[in-house]
Amino acid sequence: MLTRPHLAWSICAAVAGILATGCTTMTPNLDRQFGSNVNLLKAQQVIDPxxxxxxxxxxxxxxxxxxxxxxxxxxxxxxxxxxxxxTINAVGKGS
Structure with missing residues (x-):
């Protein structure tokens, strides 16, 4: 059974863990370049925009x-x- 000090430390650790995950950035390099390849391919396929x-x-x-x-x-x-x-059949059978 958790005593009062153990419960307080458990709650503090859980809150600290949740707050720490909020400070991290989520894949900044991928998010910054998201969709750039698709836009590049579309631009390359259009001859005259x-x-x-x-x-x-x-x-x-x-x-x-x-x-x-x-x-x-x-x-x-x-x-x-x-x-x-x-009618001449153009499709022949292989040998």
Whole structure:
């Protein structure tokens, strides 16, 4: 059983330990450089960063867009026809 002096020392040690952990810095080198590699890779992949500002919007008239959507829907209604008998197979088997 803990006596009064032992309990006081235990509490003081626990409080000192908790306060000491609050004084340490947590991985300062990693936190300072966090995300720098990702940002560098993104910057290296962009040829012209100002391209979106100069881009003209591409537009299609309504009739053409309507026909494109109709052809898209029709492509799923009928199955694709099988290839003809004279189709050359480019994929060969190994020897």
């Amino acid at each position: 100002a391209a979106p500002a100069r881009a003209t919007p591409v537009s299609v008239d309504g009739e053409t867009a309507h026909e494109a959507v109709n052809r898209y829907y029709k492509s799923y209604k009928a199955p694709t026809p099988p290839p003809g008998a004279f």
